[in-house]
Amino acid sequence: MAGVSEIEQMLAEALSAIKSASSIKDLDDIRIQHLSRKGRITSVLKSLKDLPLEKRKEIGAAANKARVTLEQSLKDGLERIRAARPTIAVDPTLPGIRHRVGAIHPLTSVMNRLCEGFIRMGFGVAKGPDLETDYYNFEALNFPPDHPARDMQDTFYVEGGKLLRTHTTPVQVRILEMQKPPVKVIMPGKTYRNETVSARAHCIFHQVDGFLVDEGVTMADLKGALFAFCRYFFGEDVKVKFRTSFFPFTEPSAELDITCFLCKGKGCALCKYSGWLEILGCGMIDPFVLSNVGLDSEKYTGYAFGIGVERIAMLKYGITDIRLFFENDIRFIRQFK
Numbered sequence: 001m002a003g004v005s006e007i008e009q010m011l012a013e014a015l016s017a018i019k020s021a022s023s024i025k026d027l028d029d030i031r032i033q034h035l036s037r038k039g040r041i042t043s044v045l046k047s048l049k050d051l052p053l054e055k056r057k058e059i060g061a062a063a064n065k066a067r068v069t070l071e072q073s074l075k076d077g078l079e080r081i082r083a084a085r086p087t088i089a090v091d092p093t094l095p096g097i098r099h100r101v102g103a104i105h106p107l108t109s110v111m112n113r114l115c116e117g118f119i120r121m122g123f124g125v126a127k128g129p130d131l132e133t134d135y136y137n138f139e140a141l142n143f144p145p146d147h148p149a150r151d152m153q154d155t156f157y158v159e160g161g162k163l164l165r166t167h168t169t170p171v172q173v174r175i176l177e178m179q180k181p182p183v184k185v186i187m188p189g190k191t192y193r194n195e196t197v198s199a200r201a202h203c204i205f206h207q208v209d210g211f212l213v214d215e216g217v218t219m220a221d222l223k224g225a226l227f228a229f230c231r232y233f234f235g236e237d238v239k240v241k242f243r244t245s246f247f248p249f250t251e252p253s254a255e256l257d258i259t260c261f262l263c264k265g266k267g268c269a270l271c272k273y274s275g276w277l278e279i280l281g282c283g284m285i286d287p288f289v290l291s292n293v294g295l296d297s298e299k300y301t302g303y304a305f306g307i308g309v310e311r312i313a314m315l316k317y318g319i320t321d322i323r324l325f326f327e328n329d330i331r332f333i334r335q336f337k
């Protein structure tokens with residue numbers, strides 16, 4: 001067991017080491033050697049409990065004094081070393097470091113703007129799982145069992161019977177199961193189809209699907225909402241036309257064309273000289289889809305629409321190869337700053 005004189009000796013050594021220390025690391029080593037959990041002075045303080053009372057008082061006081069002195073000395077030493085540090089001169093003639101500013105991916109910015117158009121009209125935004133069941137992706141949406149979309153050729157099936165959703169409309173079923181009308185929601189997200197990747201088709205793409213269900217919703221509401229959206233997105237002077245079409249989950253179904261924004265309807269290469277561009281699919285929600293989620297299809301009606309984000313981005317930016325969106329070539333993405 002260390003006596004008072006040994007403690008004083010310990011302290012003297014430490015103080016002289018602090019005096020000659022030339023770096024913060026030197027000071028840190030001294031602190032660890034004496035004051036850490038297993039340090040010399042700490043050990044003395046720890047062993048006090050085994051001593052008789054008189055000794056404990058005497059040695060305890062000496063060790064505590066040594067600790068306080070050492071802590072103060074370490075503090076002073078740190079200030080001394082910090083003050084002695086050379087200041088760094090700034091040379092304003094040195095060349096600067098160029099910071100590269102990132103750009104939002106064109107698909108993200110088009111998707112955000114598409115959503116914005118509907119959010120302004122009071123639509124909520126909902127998301128659902130990419131990995132879906134056959135029920136939500138097909139069955140609940142009125143795809144008959146022999147529909148070609150259910151073929152292994154067109155859909156990615158995953159082990160355990162699940163599949164990668166082929167559209168974002170399954171989210172519509174999930175919402176209607178949980179929420180009573182009126183409901184108006186858009187559902188942006190990734191979708192997947194087993195396509196051969198080419199300039200015009202990819203196995204991954206993005207959609208913004210949306211729907212509204214309430215009492216007394218008619219085709220006129222659908223037309224009004226989509227026309228307002230097109231004016232917001234493509235400009236005030238845009239004209240629209242609806243062509244009849246077919247989707248399993250809407251009846252009647254339509255496709256919406258707008259006047260070509262490049263040639264204003266006169267005819268150009270973008271619109272293949274027709275003056276019109278096909279923009280989205282839409283229709284009145286099939287009563288089967290509504291009654292399937294427990295809604296009274298006599299009381300409630302609704303409309304739905306789906307927009308392909310890649311298609312809009314390709315038209316908007318004049319991109320002729322869909323693969324460019326997914327290659328992450330920085331030279332391509334940088335053009336959209």
Ligand SMILES: [Zn+2]
Pocket residue numbers: 260261262263264265266267268269270271272273275276
């Ligand atoms: Zn055109």
